[in-house]
Amino acid sequence: MIDLHYWPTPNGHKITLLLEEANADGAGLAYSIKPVDIGAGDQFKPDFLRISPNNRMPAIVDHAPAGGGAPLSVFESGAILQYLAEKTGRYGGETARDRVEIAEWLFWQVGGYGPMLGQNHHFNRYAPEKVPYAIDRYQRETERLYGVLDRRLAGREFVAADTLSIADFACHPWTREHEWHHVDLARYPNVRRWYETLAARPAFVRAYEIGKAYRADKTMTDEMRKHLFGTPAPTP
Incomplete structure (x- = not known):
């Protein structure tokens, strides 16, 4: 247990x-x-x-x-x-190459995609006063990171390796908050395809x-x- x-x-x-x-x-x-x-x-x-x-x-x-x-x-x-x-x-990956690739994208998420999007949440939604510099800085970084993920997912079903991995589990819930990030997934078609495909999996729904x-x-x-x-x- x-x-x-x-x-x-x-x-x-x-x-x-x-x-x-x-x-x-x-x-x-x-x-x-x-x-x-x-x-x-x-x-x-x-x-x-x-x-x-x-x-x-x-x-x-x-x-x-x-x-x-x-x-x-x-x-x-x-x-x-x-x-x-x-x-x-x-x-976690079947081969050494897969494990490295998965670790890279896991660390990309925990070191950047999560923290930067979290700052976007804070300054856009929760900060007691509007700070234009912070809002602009984190919005631009959010869009840059979505762009990185979109390029990564071009022609790919999953973020890393050739199968569902902990990199997907790490990235998907943050992408789920795209409206909070003021991000239109239509601008990132590969992210949208990946996000919607995984969101429909029964285990993800549960x-x-x-x-x-x-x-x-x-x-x-x-x-x-x-x-x-x-x-x-x-x-x-």
């Missing part, structure tokens, strides 16, 4: 996408969701900080790690994806449906703003 500490954000969705695909593929990864309501400050609770010291979800606890022994916790979405790919023997049970209302309150943007992590 794997405990998934989760909230329905792009990074949270990455892990449910893999878990749902793995179970559909016969991997038999039983998991239980442990909600981490980041708008209520759950990410700062001591029990959660013990497994995710950066006070960010997702995180997992594997109660049956390879080799046995005590439960193993993993934080950071990219590390979780790599861990689960190794555990299942799926989605994974995204899971999130609806936890946060149907995305209205930002002052309390949520405090926890998301203003509360430092506790110090020892």
Whole structure:
């Protein structure tokens, strides 16, 4: 059994996408969701900080790690994806060349496509005052990154290697928020084809449906703003 500490954000969705695909593929990864309501400050609770010291979800606890022994916790979405790919023997690449390619695009997402699009979210939607320089800077970087992904997907079914991989699980949930990024996918036809094809997969549908049970209302309150943007992590 794997405990998934989760909230329905792009990074949270990455892990449910893999878990749902793995179970559909016969991997038999039983998991239980442990909600981490980041708008209520759950990410700062001591029990959660013990497994995710950066006070960010997702995180997992594997109660049956390879080799046995005590439960193993993993934080950071990219590390979780790599861990689960190794555990299942799926989605991480069959050859050395595939593994390098998948790692490159996974790190591209966690180092750029996620953080830059996240800054776009913040300054376009949540910042208490409009900062034109920041809005313009992150919008241009968002469009550059969509362009990189569009060129990569020209003539390709998947982001890396020749099959579904953790690179796809990493990139898809951020692309799903394209309207929040003020991005028209018609400008990026290869991204749109890839995005829509994967979104129609039954496991992807199930994974995204899971999130609806936890946060149907995305209205930002002052309390949520405090926890998301203003509360430092506790110090020892």
